[in-house]
Amino acid sequence: MRIISKLLPASKWKLVISSIGVLALILFTSIVLFEATKAEVVVTDNGEQQPVKTHANTVEELLNELEIVVGEHDELSHDLSANIENNMNVEYKTAKEVTVTVDGNHYTYYTTEDTVGAFFEEQGLSFAANDDISHENSDEIINGGSITVVSAFEVIIDDGGKEKKIATTTSKVQDILTENNIKLNELDRVEPGLEQDIKEGNAITIVRVEEQEEEVVDTIAFQTETKQDHSLEKGKEKVVTDGKDGKVTKTYKVVMENGREVSRELLNEEVKEESVNKVVAVGTKEPEAGLVTLSHSNGEKVQTGGKTITMTASAFTSGCDGCSGYTATGINLQANPNAKVIAVDPSVIPLGTKVWVEGYGEAIAGDTGGSIKGNRIDVHVPSKSDAYGWGVRKVKVKILD
Structure with a gap:
């Protein structure tokens, strides 16, 4: 400055100082006016609010200033061509990619919803009450996540002769019986077998088998025996001893299937009362000749x-x-x-x-x-x-x- 002051006369130096002050004032005023003319906008980016002052004319220009790229499936509260207005609230939400697999078939969706239930409603997806869905309606949607759905199918269960239709998402016979609280006894038979898989419309047949012992009192029929009587005229008979039936207790093993007897095996028999044979005298005496x-x-x-x-x-x-x-x-x-x-x-x-x-x-x-x-x-x-x-x-x- 000292060198400049030596080179310039004092009057000129005062002029330079004055010019610099004017320029500084103009610059400051311009800056103040520039800032004062900016629009105040609130940008909500995926739930986070950000106050912004901008000279952008459109929403697209504003988002470009903020380096926000709007994807095809993203959600934006305004059109990109919308003019920026003071105190405007611009909301932006990035879409999430979700894969839904239904019975092995894969479908890709994009959504800005936060929960599985809201996503299903948005996409018009509905499933039966017995379908197996991997997520609850209240679960959060995660970008790149997947939801698996296994559709229920109908099978017939014939339990001891009583039929009922059930909906299931499993194909294994044992699992179907378990999920329907159907218990088997040791002797029961199941067709197809417990480890077999079945398809829609197939039937599971349960034969309820019971074994029980049964006691039966039977009659022992008396026999008739004859003996010759030489004092009785030939051709005549006379009862000497009346017959009497006996009694025997028999124990059987009885096999029942669905309440009906299918076999009976004699295990033991015990005579409680012996039978008495009937004795009949048969005459052998020849009549006198000529009579x-x-x-x-x-x-x-x-x-x-x-x-x-x-x-x-x-x-x-x-x-x-x-x-x-x-x-x-x-x-x-x-x-x-x-x-x-x-x-x-x-x-x-x-x-x-x-x-x-x-x-x-x-x-x-x-x-x-x-x-x-x-x-x-x-x-x-x-x-x-x-x-x-x-x-x-x-x-x-x-x-x-």
Whole structure:
């Protein structure tokens, strides 16, 4: 300065000083005016607020000043061409890349949402209640993160004959039963096997198997045994000892499948009461030669050696039309209404012959009749009602003498 002051006269030096002051004042004023004319803007960058003073004319110019590059999927509160206004609030949010994998298929999304639930809503993604989603709705979205979804499918479980449909995201039979709280007993069968995988629409069949012991009281049927009895007429039988059933307790192992018996195995049997055999005496005594056994109407047995004739028998009474009450041999039937008399053809059975008539008993051939010819007889009965009751029948007639 001293050198300059020596070179310049004092008047000129004062002029230089004054010029410098003016220039400095102009510069200061310009700076103040420049700053004063800047717009005040708040820029919110991914949630962080930054007050900014700028002479930028548009939002794009402002972001360029801040070195903020807006990507294709980023979120910006204003158009890039929007004019900057004082006290403007410009919000910017960087989009995050998210990969969603659904049943092995990959899809890429970009979002500015903060949570998984908001992201699903933004993208219009919805899933069934039983689908398996790797994240909760409240989980934070992370740039470059991935969300995995396994869709539930329907299978049928036949549990002991009762069917129900369930939705699952696992394919292994054991896992499906576990997630549905289905427990198996030791003997139960499952088809397909527990380690097998199934697909949508397949069925899991559970056969509920039970084993139990059962006691049953059975009857031991008595046997019938025979023994020969030489004192009893041949062809006749007589019960000597009545039979009696016994009792046996049997223990079975019973296998039940779905409540139905499928097998029964005898484990043990114990006789509680022995049976008693029935004993029957069988006659072996031969009848005396020439004798034939006949039955009276009263049930008594008669043996005789005469011949037997099969005849047609009708009935009559002493009071029949045209009857005198006396037989051809002089028997008074009116005086003896219960007399055992038959009318015969004398050429077949001579009058006066003693006979035995099946169903009538012993009688005497004491009368004849106009219609009694050949192997035909008429038996005397006390009343017309007895005659009607007798009717006409085939009988055996035994000649007694």
